[in-house]
Amino acid sequence: MERDLISKKELLDEKGISYGQLYRWKRKQLIPEEWFIRKSTFTGQETFFPKDLILARIDKIMNMKDDLSLDELAGKLSPLLPDYEMRKIDLMKRNIVSSVVLQRFASGDSDKVVYSFEFLLYFYVVDKLLQAGEMSMEEGEQLLQTMREHFPKFNGKPCDLVFIRKMGVSSFALISVPAEFYFESGVKLIARLSVTECIEQLKGKLV
Known part of the structure; x- marks a missing residue:
């Protein structure tokens, strides 16, 4: 594409x-x-x-x-992540991400656990797609794992998240920006998010 x-x-x-x-x-x-x-x-x-x-x-x-x-x-x-941390209880109080996301993906964490900005970003991206009605909870877990495994590899360079589905099977990818990509027939592009934009939005919510 x-x-x-x-x-x-x-x-x-x-x-x-x-x-x-x-x-x-x-x-x-x-x-x-x-x-x-x-x-x-x-x-x-x-x-x-x-x-x-x-x-x-x-x-x-x-x-x-x-x-x-x-x-x-x-x-x-800047696409670089700030040195910022927030406790789970404060994250819930300020409604940075929905309670549904925290209940599903951080249910085992103590209210006093502290998340880095990087983890806040992962929750925020998952929440964004769930709120848009484009993704199931199971796919949310898959996305969270993809972000944890691969986002740090970009080391501050801009990237996009690509979410595709074919015959009910979903896949996620992180790609450098700008980039062109093309799919085989039958693949549907569900969403393409600028992670840099998500970082900016999240920074704005944390001010």
């Missing part, structure tokens, strides 16, 4: 920003290096971006830049 791309010229025109702004944000790491995709066209080499990711990121920068410095924005938008 090929992700929709937008050219640099189209992006600058649509968002009303300058070339200088775009590359200043890149230098400040507000926009990941991996999103700048060089491709050959009939006019030569041009720069493209994953359309959904870059449009959402530009909107976020524009909405927040008046209240925060670029360095503060970089901290909020």
Whole structure:
């Protein structure tokens, strides 16, 4: 599956920003290096971006830049996980994830157990798909295991979660961003989530 791309010229025109702004944000790491995709066209080499990711990121920068410095924005938008911990009882009180998820996936843990941001992220991603009605509890367990086993391998690099199903059998994958992928016939793409976006959303809930 090929992700929709937008050219640099189209992006600058649509968002009303300058070339200088775009590359200043890149230098400040507000926009990941991996999103700048060089491709050959009939006019030569041009720069493209994953359309959904870059449009959402530009909107976020524009909405927040008046209240925060670029360095503060970089901290909020970074795919790196913050050094943050939360007790299970506080997680329940603040409704960061639903009680259904905690009852199913953390039922054996004491209320005083402390979760790292990484584990909070795993619960959050599972909860997001369950809330959308796209996934069963059994698939949630499968997703949680996939995140635990493979997310740390990305070591802070942007990645997407891909959820597919064929003939009732579900599979999950974590892929680098940007990436193109294609399936055999009969495979249905249930969801594709930007884990970087999930990290940003979770950070916002924890402030």
